[in-house]
Amino acid sequence: MERNSRLVPLGRLLVGAGLSLILLRGIELFARMPGLPAFWYSNQAIWILVAIGLAALGWNILWGRRMFVEETWQPAIPGRRFQSATIYTSPGCHLCEDAAALIAEHHRWLPIPDYVDIKSDPTLSEKYGTCVPVVIFDGKVRFRGRVDPVLLRRLIEGTPPLPVH
Structure with missing residues (x-):
């Protein structure tokens, strides 16, 4: 900033x-x-x-x-980080909407996320319950409950960009 x-x-x-x-x-x-x-x-x-x-x-x-x-933040080294992103959400969850908006703001460095409604699967509903949103990058849980913009930026900054093919 x-x-x-x-x-x-x-x-x-x-x-x-x-x-x-x-x-x-x-x-x-x-x-x-x-x-x-x-x-x-x-x-x-x-x-x-x-x-x-x-x-x-x-x-x-x-x-x-x-x-x-x-607001003019960008990482020191440009480029997309991570191969995949998944956001576990629940209908009507304002934190899920905030997380989606924040991830969208940083779309230049993050993959397009797959959104999974935990209410559609009882196993997911039991596993994540009230902890949504849960944001997963490359199979690793990075955020639960709230996506903090400063921590997201630190994650982007601290992760090397993917090699360009």
């Missing part, structure tokens, strides 16, 4: 302004600085809230997960 580079200076400015206000308030508490405007002394609680808000907004711009962020 990359930061939007146009917003980095704004994020730094906001964090700096927020921390500066907090620092100024701390210095003022211990050394009653002359020369500060009268509104500084009459609205001290508001200044602290403004300072925390500025710092938090700047922090979110710089290091937040979703806000102001462009």
Whole structure:
């Protein structure tokens, strides 16, 4: 995940302004600085809230997960990983839908999965029960219950691409 580079200076400015206000308030508490405007002394609680808000907004711009962020992830080495993918699902399972969407987002590096409804086979239903989705790549169970996007990306990154024929 990359930061939007146009917003980095704004994020730094906001964090700096927020921390500066907090620092100024701390210095003022211990050394009653002359020369500060009268509104500084009459609205001290508001200044602290403004300072925390500025710092938090700047922090979110710089290091937040979703806000102001462009998703441009790709593995260092391109190419498809794994020969096969199977996703065991259950009807109406929102985690199964989330897993299918996440796997589809990473289609450039993963095979097209086979979807298997566990309700169609009593053995599968007993085996996987409430643990769906279960995501299997090349015969090995990789995820149960929820497919974490960070772990999926680490799996893709850590698996060498298949040789091109």
